[in-house]
Amino acid sequence: MRPSWKLRLLISVTFLLAMTGLTGPAIAGIEHKSLKKIDLTGQPLDITNSFDGKLVFVLTPGTILVYSAVENTIIDRIAVEKIYTRISYADKEKLILSAADPATLEIVKFDQIYNINIVNRPFRGPREAKVTLVVFDDYQ
Secondary structure, eight states: OOOOHHHHHHHHHHHHHHHHTTTOOOOOOOOOOOOOOOOOSSOOOEEEEOTTSSEEEEEETTEEEEEETTTTEEEEEEEOOTTOOEEEEEETTEEEEEETTTTEEEEEEOOOOOOOOOTTOOOOSOTTOSOOOOOOOOOO
């Protein structure tokens, strides 16, 4: 007895998918290991990370902890109202906070501050000035 056309079609499609690799390998399990454990100062309510994975934002009651995956440490804290329970990363400079009670949404803009080593670089004015202006020029 010859198999039905549906069974032959199913066998053909399965064979084609297997030959092209579109089905992917079967997963037998998952191995894991802890890479880093961080002690937080408050109860974590929610977490999000930057698209490049370099920054992790941990929302705790009244504070956003900013963790640098590059430096493996908490690099800053952003004070927020304690009503917020959810956080999401919007783009390279915005976080979105939300609360259910009262129903509130807040968009927080943040800027990253970089330390620039100016030791042994040409300068004008007092060496210990409170503010340093740095100009990046290319004269080519």
